[in-house]
Amino acid sequence: MDTDKIKRLNAALYMKMWGAPNAPHRELSVLTTLNGKKHSTLLIDTFSKAIKEADKLNLSKYEVRGGENVDRINVWPGEHYRLLPGLVKAINATKVIEIGTHNGLACLAMLDVLPKDSSLVTYDIMPWQKFKGTNLKEEDFKDGRLVMHNADVSNPHVMDQHAKVFQEADMIFVDAPGRAEFLKQMKRIGVKEKCLVIIDDIRLWEHQKLWQRIALPKLDVSSLSHFSGTGLVEWSSKEKLFY
Numbered sequence: 450m451d452t453d454k455i456k457r458l459n460a461a462l463y464m465k466m467w468g469a470p471n472a473p474h475r476e477l478s479v480l481t482t483l484n485g486k487k488h489s490t491l492l493i494d495t496f497s498k499a500i501k502e503a504d505k506l507n508l509s510k511y512e513v514r515g516g517e518n519v520d521r522i523n524v525w526p527g528e529h530y531r532l533l534p535g536l537v538k539a540i541n542a543t544k545v546i547e548i549g550t551h552n553g554l555a556c557l558a559m560l561d562v563l564p565k566d567s568s569l570v571t572y573d574i575m576p577w578q579k580f581k582g583t584n585l586k587e588e589d590f591k592d593g594r595l596v597m598h599n600a601d602v603s604n605p606h607v608m609d610q611h612a613k614v615f616q617e618a619d620m621i622f623v624d625a626p627g628r629a630e631f632l633k634q635m636k637r638i639g640v641k642e643k644c645l646v647i648i649d650d651i652r653l654w655e656h657q658k659l660w661q662r663i664a665l666p667k668l669d670v671s672s673l674s675h676f677s678g679t680g681l682v683e684w685s686s687k688e689k690l691f692y
């Protein structure tokens with residue numbers, strides 16, 4: 450039996466033992482004291498603005514795309530799709546990066562508010578057309594704002610080729626396995642001061658340690674974003690990245 454299957458069976462057993470509630474998607478998590486004492490007024494301010502923007506947004510127009518999980522695009526809190534464009538608006542981001550394109554829901558959500566002449570560069574190891582449940586269409590790329598690269602920027606050689614994109618970014622959404630490696634590469638090539646870095650799934654067991662280790666100013670905003678955890682980080686090249 451493969452390790453993932455054993456983990457899933459163990460998780461199901463734990464949830465049964467502890468009387469966890471039923472839900473369409475359940476994950477194990479652990480409550481811990483927060484490691485990291487750096488208060489960030491910038492993150493508090495950004496997040497306050499972002500939730501007001503998210504509250505006003507309606508992304509249900511994309512449900513007609515009919516792809517995987519599109520019925521979740523306007524669910525907020527619970528999913529991050531309304532918060533992401535909220536964050537774009539809060540900081541007036543014009544250069545945004547996503548690592549982990551998958552079915553394109555976050556792309557659609559952020560494109561919804563990104564102005565003309567802005568850019569959303571999304572990375573995945575699979576071309577978007579190969580995802581059976583994609584919600585993207587060729588027309589989403591037509592005006593030039595959305596660009597996709599099939600590239601693994603956790604690889605230093607690949608990151609070197611894309612360094613300029615990262616150095617100029619206002620906001621970077623990290624949503625692919627190997628989160629720590631992407632952060633290390635970002636540190637190496639030098640991301641802009643105060644760039645807003647968003648990390649998905651920080652409450653999942655496998656990513657909680659990473660969230661704890663981050664030594665930069667950070668804010669866990671999971672209750673008003675993705676149920677699996679959303680973390681905001683205020684990037685600083687002068688401070689150490691990890692404890």
Ligand SMILES: C[S@@+](CC[C@H](N)C(=O)[O-])C[C@H]1O[C@@H](n2cnc3c(N)ncnc32)[C@H](O)[C@@H]1O
Binds near residue numbers: 572601625
């Ligand atoms: C959770 S999904 C992303 C979901 C998407 N960001 C959203 O919110 O709609 C994770 C994606 O990361 C991709 N991935 C895995 N390893 C990667 C890597 N090294 N670089 C970029 N993408 C990667 C997977 O192919 C998958 O599509």
